[in-house]
Structures are given as structure tokens and as C-alpha cells.
Amino acid sequence: MKRYLTLFPFTLAVFLFLFLSLSLTKGPLTDCGITVSKSYNQQVLGKNIGFFVIFKNNTTRSLDAIDYKVIYKNGFDEVKGTRSFTWQAGNFLGPKLPGESLKDGSTTWVDDANKIEVVIKRVHFTDGYTCK
DSSP states (O other): OHHHHHHHHHHHHHHHHHHHHHHTOOSOOOTTSEEEEEEEEEEETTEEEEEEEEEEEOSSSOEEEEEEEEEEEOTTOOEEEEEEEEEEOOSSSOOBOTTOEEEEEEEEEEETOOEEEEEEEEEEETTSOEEO
């Protein structure tokens, strides 16, 4: 009986640790610590005419460049096209600090696509660290 009483607090502590660590995670993180918060696209007359995406910097570093790919799909999840894009900090838009969001978008003309999937390819930070 004593053995079960000593194992119970340990088991309870492990269970609580696992439960809290899983429940406090917000959305899927990439290896680089950048998430896609939201993405929008617009379809007019059977063509995807553009998209808008919001990235969130969940790291402790300042973000100054990101390469990503947009996969255009139809209602059956069939791929209708892909395009690669790059955002870089410049004269008017500086690096994104930890916790800040980055908004980017582009006009595109992809036939028969009514939704998008955004895939982050690589990220560069102001301290020189690059993550793929």
C-alpha cells in the first residue's frame, strides 16, 4: 500500500507537466519559431488574384528576411500552382522584433485556385542566424 502512495504524487506530477506543456502550446510552430497567423486570398472569375499573409515572430530574435512558398489549391485540394516569395527589411520597414507580426502579400493570377497554403522555407535574423 505504501508503494502506491509514493508513486501517486510522482505520476500526478508527470501527468500535470505533460498536460500543461501541451495545452499551453499555441498552434503549430515551425523549427524557426515563425508561425503563419492568418492568410487570405481572393478569387474572381475563376482566378486567384492575390493573397495576404500575416507571420508572427515567436522568437527572441529580430527577423529581417523570410522566404516562403504559396501553394494554390482548388476545393478538392488539388495543387493548381506554386510561387515563391521573399520579404526583407529595408529602408521603410525595419526588422520585426520578437512578438511582432509581419504582413505581406502579392497579386497573383492562378487559374481555378480558391485557397492557399503558406510554407516557410527559410528565415534570417539580424544576428546572422539562418533557419531552414
